[in-house]
Amino acid sequence: MNITLQVNGVEHQVGIDPGDLLIDTLRENLNLTGSKKGCATGDCGACTILLDDTPVTSCLVLSATAVGKEITTIEGLATNGDLHPVQQAYVDFSAVQCGYCTPGIIMMTVGLLDENPHPSDHEIREGLAGNLCRCTGYSKIMLAVRGAEMTMSEDS
Numbered sequence: 001m002n003i004t005l006q007v008n009g010v011e012h013q014v015g016i017d018p019g020d021l022l023i024d025t026l027r028e029n030l031n032l033t034g035s036k037k038g039c040a041t042g043d044c045g046a047c048t049i050l051l052d053d054t055p056v057t058s059c060l061v062l063s064a065t066a067v068g069k070e071i072t073t074i075e076g077l078a079t080n081g082d083l084h085p086v087q088q089a090y091v092d093f094s095a096v097q098c099g100y101c102t103p104g105i106i107m108m109t110v111g112l113l114d115e116n117p118h119p120s121d122h123e124i125r126e127g128l129a130g131n132l133c134r135c136t137g138y139s140k141i142m143l144a145v146r147g148a149e150m151t152m153s154e155d156s
């Protein structure tokens with residue numbers, strides 16, 4: 001079947017099977033390989049994207065159900081070559097090591113701060129609980145979220 005997906009502000013016509021998962025369509029049909037497929041069972045968060053501004057694990061979303069929704073992936077965050085404040089904060093606070101989890105954690109952080117611009121530490125931990133990182137120990141990720149929070153509140 002052919003569907004139209006709106007990804008990072010651009011319409012794409014894609015030929016899919018009805019059972020195709022959004023993570024696979026993004027990576028294999030559209031060559032948007034920033035989102036990672038870690039577990040494919042909804043447990044690691046590496047495939048997190050925004051669907052109508054809400055973070056979702058794209059390995060649990062059928063591509064066909066994303067028709068008519070705005071899909072945002074890590075590739076769509078930067079504007080005019082400038083990193084999104086959340087991306088910049090992850091760089092500035094060295095919250096990236098192997099980087100496998102990073103696109104998903106950044107997308108989750110964007111969703112978290114959009115919904116709650118000044119979260120408590122508990123709310124950050126709870127918000128990122130579904131995103132696993134085997135490298136950083138999470139303390140630098142916490143600092144990066146705080147850094148992004150400060151930049152975004154200065155900008156608003």
Ligand code: FES
Nearest residue numbers: 038039040045059
């Ligand atoms: S690949 Fe989707 S949650 Fe792990």
Ligand code: FES
Nearest residue numbers: 097098133134135
């Ligand atoms: S930076 Fe390696 S898994 Fe998170």
